[in-house]
Amino acid sequence: MAAGASSWSFTEDDFGAITQSLQRFLYESNARCALLVDRTGQLVATVGEQPKFDPTAFATLTAADFSANDQLARLIGETDFNSLFHQGEKESMYLADVARRVILVVLFDNRTTLGLVRLKMKQSVDELTQIFQAVFQRAQSGQAQGGGLLQGAEDEIDKLFQ
């Protein structure tokens, strides 16, 4: 049994690849903004128009929304819902699962349509799935840089809490 949840990290190269994929998606779909949130509620990246709301709170609620819907899916005999759509009067959001670990959230308004967003999102989700699968594989094989980052930092940690 694992001690707890394993940690994962992503490099600037990963970040570059993620941003590039999302920027292309936003351009093609005419959506306003895309956020990537991990399933535990932590914000990974924001691309496009900077949102006016608190993105950390938004990320947490997104993950909770997705998790609650996963449980609802199970109750009706599905394993999960791999995408969710919330429609507002002016602003809407579309959420999609990426590699079972991350959620892609797209915010869009009436300059585009749900159909176009959904269509263009598929390719982006495939690209992101590949990027994240590589990230998680690295974490599993112990090559994650995170392991070494705080090595020998015990004194610094102690000082932080004095």
Place this chain on the structure above:
Amino acid sequence: MSMINYASREINCKIVYYGPGLGGKTTNLEHVYGKVQPDTRGKLISLATETERTLFFDFLPVDLGTIRGFKTRFHLYTVPGQVYYNASRKLILKGVDGIVFVADSQIERMEANQEAMQNLYDNMAEYGYDLTRMPFVIQYNKRDLPNAAPIRELQAALNPGWEVVDGQKQRVTPDAYHAGENLVEQLPTGEWVERATYFEAVAVTGDGVFDTLKAVSKLVLKSLA
């Protein structure tokens, strides 16, 4: 599941406050929210019912400083205290890096404490996490009340210790927060046990709230080291 973001130079960790209903979990977060500098914390999000019982969770992000050039961001969550919200309790535990169990010291709440502790072990096991091997701190809250049970009784009921099988860990480890007490020790029966660090608190006045948070955060960062 801590996440290290090299692009924004942040270490993100998740800490969950667990415990019986009306034990003071939300009060802990409210105190932290009120005391830390506004620029080092985010919004306190509360998904509660009209009667202020936590329905899904409370959430507060706080920055606790910088290590090796990386900002340490802790996401603090509470779970609903009532057992009938177990589905949402379990969801919040996903990817947790550290746990604070907030026990209600009142003698009448002993059973509720034990039930919540058992429920915590069960929910963690369902995710495949081993509570005895991860950052875990117990807070005995409401120490100011006249009907608060003695610490000795609370420890015996909620923190009796788990067996230490690993020979290398079988050495007396003093409790840094309580002089004369040990976290790892040998019982008269010969068995080695380890207990979680505990703190006494009065969350409404803030006593012990930061001690608890600091201790669990330190354990989380050390688990990454």
